[in-house]
Amino acid sequence: MVTVTCSAGAGALVTLDGVPAAVPGQPAQLELNATVNDDRRGFFCNATLEVDGEILSKNESTELRVLYAPRLDDSDCPRSWTWPEGPEQELRCEARGNPAPSVHCARPSGEAVLALGLLGPVTRALAGTYRCTATNVQGKVVKDVTLTVEYAPALDSVGCPERITWLEGTEASLTCVAHGVPPPNVSCVRSGEAEVIEGLLRVVREHAGTYRCEATNARGSAAKNVAITVEYGPSFEELSCPSNWTWVEGSGRLFSCEVAGKPQPRVECIGSRGTSEGVLLPLAPPDPSVRAPSIPSEIAAGIYTCNATNRHGSMVKMVSVNVESPPKMNESTCPSHQTWLEGAEAAVLACAALGHPSPQVSCSREGAPWPQRLHVSRQDAGTYLCLATNPHGTEARTITVGVEYRPVVAELAASPPGGVWPGGNFTLTCRAEAWPPAQISWRAPPGALNIGLSSNNSTLSVAGALGSHGGEYECAATNAHGRHVRRITVRVAGVLPRRSVAVGRRGRCGGGRSAAGRRGRPGLLCAVHCLQEGRV
Structure with a gap:
């Protein structure tokens, strides 16, 4: 109970908030049961006195302060906020109380604190439940508030991988999970088609391809391409892995035995008869970007067993290999640098070539035939070209002659x-x-x-x-x-x-x-x- 008194000197008539005292010289009083609503309520006191026929007047006002514990009303501190990601927002959670309470909002774990009353960018990291506490000397009050941050969908590699692998003959479904608030709706269609892919599919090779998946919610949309690979076991075809093959030494070619299958099967051909028994036949890689094995100087002719294997199975095929040889000259048969002595007799520029049939070798300087015997002079120094030829091709070799x-x-x-x-x-x-x-x-x-x-x-x-x-x-x-x-x-x-x-x-x-x-x-x-x- 609070009593408000308005008093003046003897003979003065006082009025409190418009209510006069009973008689002049007596105070005017107001008794009330103070509530929160009476905080900062003002009271007006007026006193009048007649002196020598003149009315004198004086006024004075006062304010009532009501002390009370903090209150967190929904109007001043809502229990739920929903903001879009990106734009700056000001978070307000105001408490009522006297004296004025301090308000602190933090996650229950204490990991993050909300900056109240400050303008700042909204990020999805702010989303979550916070415990707001208002405190003054009269006490404290606690309230849980939830901050929801809405943002456009996102399709990451975890929920929606860029590459998916299916096995031929099994059942599979194309599903993509998108991140976003509110939860997005996701649909996938094959590139160039309109039909949405839904439910379980019986996987065939034709399902391989690129699909477009799109996620949509009230804040926007996102799309990404998903490549589906269908794997299957190996199989041989005559066109890509012939049963008969002729290898020409020095041609730079390797036996190509391409096998259908995913993942790409590993193919190995091993000699099984005659001189080729136990010999590994070098093969051209199916992928041009892969470094090819070194080309051997010779390959044994014979029958080879080719085995193709991947994680889904294996297959075998017999291949007959024939070997032929084009001309070949090297440092031992035709040295690239030869030295003659000025004045010597019967200097010979000789080159021999390997190959089957035996190649014919001819050497010339500037297009003219080179004699087998000559008297050496300094003018004989220079560059000579030797050509070796047989039905499988021609090989040229440059010889440098120095005269000392x-x-x-x-x-x-x-x-x-x-x-x-x-x-x-x-x-x-x-x-x-x-x-x-x-x-x-x-x-x-x-x-x-x-x-x-x-x-x-x-x-x-x-x-x-x-x-x-x-x-x-x-x-x-x-x-x-x-x-x-x-x-x-x-x-x-x-x-x-x-x-x-x-x-x-x-x-x-x-x-x-x-x-x-x-x-x-x-x-x-x-x-x-x-x-x-x-x-x-």
Whole structure:
């Protein structure tokens, strides 16, 4: 029970919510049994007093606060929400109570909490039952609410596989289960047809194909293709696996024995008589994308037993194999690289070929017949084409002929050609012609130090010439077919040259003085091409 009192000073007449006090100077009172509906109810108090003929008035109001435990009414916190997936929504669950309650909604397991009063996207993960609890100092109240998220159908690989396998002769049905809220309706038809596939079917090979399954509910639809494969045991056909077959060695062909059946049967052909007994016959794979086995160099002719097997059964067939051989040349019968020596007699370019019947072999260079005997020269080096032919075909082989020759020192020169003073620099260059390439070596005058050589020994260089550098230098070119040398004499101004150890005949520098010598200075360099071309 609550009493509301409105009072003023002596002689004042008070009125409470329009109801005056019994007499002036007495308070006005209102007694009520407070309920939730009285919370925040306002009361108005008015007091009037006559003073010296003037009426004075004063007003004041107050508000009643009723404390009560939380309440979760369906109007403020519905027991069920249904939202479409995707658009943003604001979840509201408001509780009444004084003081104002706090509201918390979470799954009973505590795994997820709903964000009340916030705008956010709706996902199907939010769907489920939540326990909402409103609490204040007066107590708490609990209420279970259910959130339903509706979304368009989806056909995944679990409920509706992209590929289904049936066995010929059995009973099967095409069923697809779709995900969606509300639950979708699913129907399947064969591509290009209108009839819906329903119930049990007696499976035949003709049921194999592609079917279109569509799921529909109030939120949309989804469709997918389902491929049905019908499996069955193996069987042989003469066209795809002939009873007689001729194999030509080197043709690149393998015996093709294609067998009807799903899954694709495994076929193995093993020799059962004569030379082929126990021999495994290599077969061409039925699927072109599968790597074929290596082609053997030869196959034994004879009778082979072919066995086709898959998980639904097996079948056997006898096959007769004949073997023939086209021409074939290899490195042992016709070497691809041949080497001749310049000046040799009766060089022969010979090629033989394997095959049955024996192939005829002819070799030519640039379309002209090649003589069996010839005098070898460097011009004979080049590429030759040999052809082997028999009734089963022709094989060509390219032969490269290399001509080797003895070394010759074609050039031995000094730089600078005009001579060198003591302390000056000079270079000797030796160029040889040979095949295989010649190895270059040098001999220098005794006591000549600080001599530099290039990486291939073709250049000899001296920096800061001394008297000991004057003398005879020898360049030798050597390969597997011989050796050749040339010599050159270097003079350092005012110093007699020293001679290296002689190999063969040695030329001499001519007499006389250079123009500088005639003016009183000796010649700077005498490069005498004492050009000995003898071979050692």
